Amino acid sequence: MEVDPPPAPAPEATPAALPGDSFYAVDETAVDAQRQAKPWTQDATYFKRVAVSPAASTKMLAHAQRGCEAGVKAGGKPLEVMGLLLGYPDADASKRRLVVTDALPLPVTGFETSVVADDDNVVNYMIALSDLVEKTRKERLMGWYHSHPFDVDEDHDNCFFSSTDLSTQLSWQNAEDPQGNPFLAIVLDPLRSAAKNSAALAAFRAYPPAYTPPANQCPDGEICADDARRVEVWGSCWHRYYQLDLEYFMSGQARAIVDVLNRSHLWAKTLSESHREDTTDRVAKIADKLARAPGAQPPRAPRLGGYGGLDALGSGAAPSARADQAPLSKAADAAAGVATEALHGQLSQLTKRHLLCGCSGFQRAVHSYLARKGQVAKPCA
Numbered sequence: 001m002e003v004d005p006p007p008a009p010a011p012e013a014t015p016a017a018l019p020g021d022s023f024y025a026v027d028e029t030a031v032d033a034q035r036q037a038k039p040w041t042q043d044a045t046y047f048k049r050v051a052v053s054p055a056a057s058t059k060m061l062a063h064a065q066r067g068c069e070a071g072v073k074a075g076g077k078p079l080e081v082m083g084l085l086l087g088y089p090d091a092d093a094s095k096r097r098l099v100v101t102d103a104l105p106l107p108v109t110g111f112e113t114s115v116v117a118d119d120d121n122v123v124n125y126m127i128a129l130s131d132l133v134e135k136t137r138k139e140r141l142m143g144w145y146h147s148h149p150f151d152v153d154e155d156h157d158n159c160f161f162s163s164t165d166l167s168t169q170l171s172w173q174n175a176e177d178p179q180g181n182p183f184l185a186i187v188l189d190p191l192r193s194a195a196k197n198s199a200a201l202a203a204f205r206a207y208p209p210a211y212t213p214p215a216n217q218c219p220d221g222e223i224c225a226d227d228a229r230r231v232e233v234w235g236s237c238w239h240r241y242y243q244l245d246l247e248y249f250m251s252g253q254a255r256a257i258v259d260v261l262n263r264s265h266l267w268a269k270t271l272s273e274s275h276r277e278d279t280t281d282r283v284a285k286i287a288d289k290l291a292r293a294p295g296a297q298p299p300r301a302p303r304l305g306g307y308g309g310l311d312a313l314g315s316g317a318a319p320s321a322r323a324d325q326a327p328l329s330k331a332a333d334a335a336a337g338v339a340t341e342a343l344h345g346q347l348s349q350l351t352k353r354h355l356l357c358g359c360s361g362f363q364r365a366v367h368s369y370l371a372r373k374g375q376v377a378k379p380c381a
C-alpha cells in the first residue's frame with residue numbers, strides 16, 4: 001500500500017512590514033518641523049490620539065502593580081507610583097497623534113490623589129534622567145504617568161484627573177508645550193486591571209485656562225447632563241481636561257516573536273483557558289435531544305440532580321424501541337463528551353494551580369487587599 005509522503009512544512013513567512021513598524025522609523029525632519037511650528041499651542045484639543053509601545057505599557061502596568069504590592073506588603077493601602085514617558089509627536093501631522101515609546105519609573109510613591117514629587121532626591125533623579133535621555137535617545141521626555149490604585153468600582157475605572165493632577169499637568173504643559181514638546185499624562189488603575197484582567201489606563205491633556213469646552217462635556221467627549229455623575233466619574237475638574245484615544249503598536253518583528261512563543265507554549269494557553277464555557281448550553285441541548293428522542297417519556301418537571309428526559313436512558317430499551325436507539329446513543333455520546341471535557345477542565349485547573357502557583361504574587365496581594373475590602377469573595381490560596 002502506497003503511503004503519501006508527509007506534506008512539506010510550510011516555509012516560515014517573513015514578517016511583512018506592518019503599520020506598527022512606522023513608529024520605529026521616525027522621520028526626524030518632519031518631527032522637528034512640527035516642534036518648530038508648535039500647532040498645539042494654537043489649538044486646545046490639537047492632539048486626538050496616543051500610540052503606546054508594548055514596552056511602555058508593560059512597564060507602566062508592572063510599576064503600578066509593584067506599588068500595590070509594596071503598599072499591601074507594608075500592611076497599608078496600595079501605593080500610587082509615578083514615572084515619565086518618552087516619545088515624540090507623530091511625524092504625520094494629520095494624525096494629530098503622540099507616540100509613547102518608553103516609560104521610566106521614578107522613585108516616587110504616594111497616597112490617594114497626591115503624588116509627592118518635591119523631594120530633593122526625586123528632583124535630582126529626574127534631572128539626571130533628563131540629561132541621560134538627551135545624550136542617548138532621539139525621543140524626548142514628553143509625558144508623565146501615575147497610578148490610581150483605588151477601590152474597584154463595577155461601573156467605571158479610576159482613570160481621571162484630580163485637582164492636583166490637573167495642576168501638575170498644567171505646569172508640565174506650560175513649561176514644555178511652548179518648547180516644541182507637547183506634554184501628555186497617562187493615568188492607570190492597577191486594581192481594576194487585575195480584577196478585570198485587562199489594562200485600565202487613559203491618556204489626558206489639560207485645557208489651557210482660557211479655553212471653554214462645550215457645556216456639560218465630559219473628558220471623553222460625552223455630553224452628560226447629570227452633575228453628580230460627571231464629578232463621580234471624572235472628578236471635580238471634569239471640565240478642564242480631555243481624554244485622547246489610546247492605541248497600541250507592535251513591530252512586525254515583535255509580532256513574529258509573539259507568534260513563535262504562542263506556538264511553542266500552547267500548553268500554557270490551554271491551561272489558561274476555561275473549560276466551563278457554554279457547558280450549560282450544551283447540557284441543555286442534550287437534554288432537549290433526549291426529550292425529543294422516540295420512545296422517550298415526555299419531559300417531567302426537573303427534579304433535584306437530574307432532568308426528567310434522562311429517565312429515557314434509565315428505562316432500558318425495549319426490543320421494539322431498538323430501531324430508535326440512534327438518537328439516544330448520539331445524545332449519550334454528547335453527554336459523555338461534556339463530562340470528559342469537564343474532567344479535563346478540572347484537571348488542568350489543578351495542574352495550573354500547582355505549576356503556576358495559581359496567580360502571581362501581585363495578584364495574590366491585590367486579591368488579599370480586595371478580600372479585606374469585601375470586594376472579592378475568595379482570595380487565592
Ligand SMILES: [Zn+2]
Binds near residue numbers: 147
Ligand atoms: Zn492622580
